[in-house]
Amino acid sequence: MPMQQPTSVVHAAMEEASLSSLSFLQLAFTAVAATAALALAVAVTRYNRRYTGLRLPPGPPGWPVVGNLFQVAFSGKLFIHYIRDLRKEYGPILTLRMGERTLVIISSAELAHEALVEKGREFASRPRENTTRNIFSSNKFTVNSAVYGAEWRSLRRNMVSGMLSTSRLREFAHARRRAMDRFVSRMRAEAAASPDGGSVWVLRNARFAVFCILLDMTFGLLDLHEEHIVRIDAVMKRVLLAVGVRMDDYLPFLRPFFWRHQRRALAVRREQIDTLLPLISRRRAILRDMQQRSSSPSPPPDPNVAAPFSYLDSVLDLHIEGRDGAPTDDELVTLCAELINGGTDTTATAIEWGMARIVDNPSIQARLHEEIMQQVGDARPVDDKDTDAMPYLQAFVKELLRKHPPTYFSLTHAAVQPGSKLAGYDVPVDANLDIFLPAISEDPKLWDRPTEFDPDRFLSGGETADMTGSGGIRMIPFGAGRRICPGLAMGTTHIALMVARMVQAFEWRAHPSQPPLDFKDKVEFTVVMDRPLLAAVKPRNLSF
Numbered sequence: 340m341p342m343q344q345p346t347s348v349v350h351a352a353m354e355e356a357s358l359s360s361l362s363f364l365q366l367a368f369t370a371v372a373a374t375a376a377l378a379l380a381v382a383v384t385r386y387n388r389r390y391t392g393l394r395l396p397p398g399p400p401g402w403p404v405v406g407n408l409f410q411v412a413f414s415g416k417l418f419i420h421y422i423r424d425l426r427k428e429y430g431p432i433l434t435l436r437m438g439e440r441t442l443v444i445i446s447s448a449e450l451a452h453e454a455l456v457e458k459g460r461e462f463a464s465r466p467r468e469n470t471t472r473n474i475f476s477s478n479k480f481t482v483n484s485a486v487y488g489a490e491w492r493s494l495r496r497n498m499v500s501g502m503l504s505t506s507r508l509r510e511f512a513h514a515r516r517r518a519m520d521r522f523v524s525r526m527r528a529e530a531a532a533s534p535d536g537g538s539v540w541v542l543r544n545a546r547f548a549v550f551c552i553l554l555d556m557t558f559g560l561l562d563l564h565e566e567h568i569v570r571i572d573a574v575m576k577r578v579l580l581a582v583g584v585r586m587d588d589y590l591p592f593l594r595p596f597f598w599r600h601q602r603r604a605l606a607v608r609r610e611q612i613d614t615l616l617p618l619i620s621r622r623r624a625i626l627r628d629m630q631q632r633s634s635s636p637s638p639p640p641d642p643n644v645a646a647p648f649s650y651l652d653s654v655l656d657l658h659i660e661g662r663d664g665a666p667t668d669d670e671l672v673t674l675c676a677e678l679i680n681g682g683t684d685t686t687a688t689a690i691e692w693g694m695a696r697i698v699d700n701p702s703i704q705a706r707l708h709e710e711i712m713q714q715v716g717d718a719r720p721v722d723d724k725d726t727d728a729m730p731y732l733q734a735f736v737k738e739l740l741r742k743h744p745p746t747y748f749s750l751t752h753a754a755v756q757p758g759s760k761l762a763g764y765d766v767p768v769d770a771n772l773d774i775f776l777p778a779i780s781e782d783p784k785l786w787d788r789p790t791e792f793d794p795d796r797f798l799s800g801g802e803t804a805d806m807t808g809s810g811g812i813r814m815i816p817f818g819a820g821r822r823i824c825p826g827l828a829m830g831t832t833h834i835a836l837m838v839a840r841m842v843q844a845f846e847w848r849a850h851p852s853q854p855p856l857d858f859k860d861k862v863e864f865t866v867v868m869d870r871p872l873l874a875a876v877k878p879r880n881l882s883f
């Protein structure tokens with residue numbers, strides 16, 4: 340769940356304008372000018388009052404009202420690259436004013452440690468959100484968006500113990516096996532049907548495979564047809580687009596001009612509810628049936644239709660501290676969507692970068708394949724118990740998450756109370772606190788040859804990587820501290836398993852029709868390859 344790009348905000352605003360007629364534009368400009376003049380006076384007064392007496396971190400000087408918004412938007416750079424350049428000038432803690440919002444961005448291991456570990460409680464909250472995002476989060480009733488407090492604790496405790504613990508993860512080995520078999524067959528079919536008989540789009544296939552696993556785990560419905568899954572996936576993608584950053588997030592006085600976006604977002608929410616609620620009702624019926632069977636001599640339900648447990652089961656009657664009653668149907672939709680969204684794009688993105696590294700470096704592929712042959716052979720598919728016992732694969736996954744963290748920013752944090760400081764600077768309670776992760780995992784003070792991709796650095800007495808950050812921060816692709824990603828174990832398990840199955844099933848090469856591989860990045864929902872990876876594959880001889 341990465342921070343959104345302000346440049347896309349401007350594109351959204353331009354798109355909105357192009358849809359309008361000229362007369363409407365003239366009217367709109369007059370209204371904007373008048374409103375802007377008023378807003379200017381109000382905002383300048385409010386800003387001065389808000390931050391009087393505070394010492395904010397340094398940052399580029401901005402304009403009244405809009406702050407640095409247009410500097411960022413018209414810089415011609417991706418936001419992630421803009422920040423990388425800005426940190427050279429202002430150092431590892433800086434302030435950007437994006438209209439109404441103040442961003443404090445930190446980008447060093449020391450400051451991440453101060454914010455997430457030493458002062459973890461002080462900065463464990465999330466900032467306020469716009470109305471669209473509040474609709475999709477059922478007013479911040481999700482683990483990722485909840486403000487720090489009793490509600491967040493209940494939801495998070497349930498997600499971790501109910502779904503993401505190591506023991507629960509083990510129980511879903513069958514879901515992974517099914518999804519992996521389908522994943523490999525789909526790639527075989529795609530390669531066979533391609534004009535040259537051997538091309539595969541990596542991200543698309545990886546994304547679908549992870550989506551299938553998470554759908555199984557969320558609803559425990561094992562008989563969904565592929566076309567149905569594709570339809571659900573399409574709706575989930577529309578949701579991600581609907582909650583994207585907009586200009587009015589930063590300049591709320593422009594909100595009336597975004598009424599079309601708002602109406603579209605409400606329609607997508609309706610679609611999301613209409614798509615997921617029938618799955619919830621089916622699971623409820625299965626649970627009732629299971630209960631009846633347990634008190635009668637009838638046989639258990641068909642294991643190919645329903646899993647014995649799902650994430651949904653754990654939230655149906657969830658007691659939330661400080662709240663009466665169980666979650667409503669709409670809230671159940673929100674909670675289920677969170678589990679699926681949290682793990683899909685992040686994991687799939689990592690797979691794409693990983694396969695690009697494998698295609699780019701044949702010796703990495705040879706070593707992975709050799710390890711798979713030694714540990715498993717070609718008579719059965721690799722499973723997750725096997726991957727735990729493969730040191731080179733584990734080192735590869737770590738190096739992958741160091742060099743290509745799927746999100747460059749952690750989710751935005753916020754101070755719980757006024758009066759918090761970082762590096763001696765004030766961090767206002769209404770500021771967004773963002774942690775820029777690649778600056779830590781490529782810091783030459785912490786890493787030897789930081790820009791090189793080299794899994795060997797983690798083997799036998801080489802460098803170490805505690806991805807939780809609890810033993811010191813060197814790379815934190817999952818964040819650290821109280822709000823660390825609860826899907827760390829699941830994410831790394833899925834990445835290792837998918838890479839192993841892909842290398843076991845195929846020999847991977849750069850595609851002859853594509854320009855030489857480059858590792859340029861761009862932001863979609865996560866940080867993906869600028870040019871999506873199309874690889875050439877040759878199926879290996881397997882005897883299963």
Ligand code: HEM
Binds near residue numbers: 682749821825827
């Ligand atoms: C490679 C895979 C993944 C990566 C790189 C990743 C990364 C992250 C990051 C950077 C954060 C923000 C931490 C912070 O606020 O400081 C986060 C939060 C979160 N992630 Fe993940 N994630 C991954 C997989 C997953 C999976 C598989 C799930 C669940 C199925 C998940 C669910 C969540 C949730 C619910 C939060 C919010 C935690 C909170 O606010 O308490 N993630 N993740």
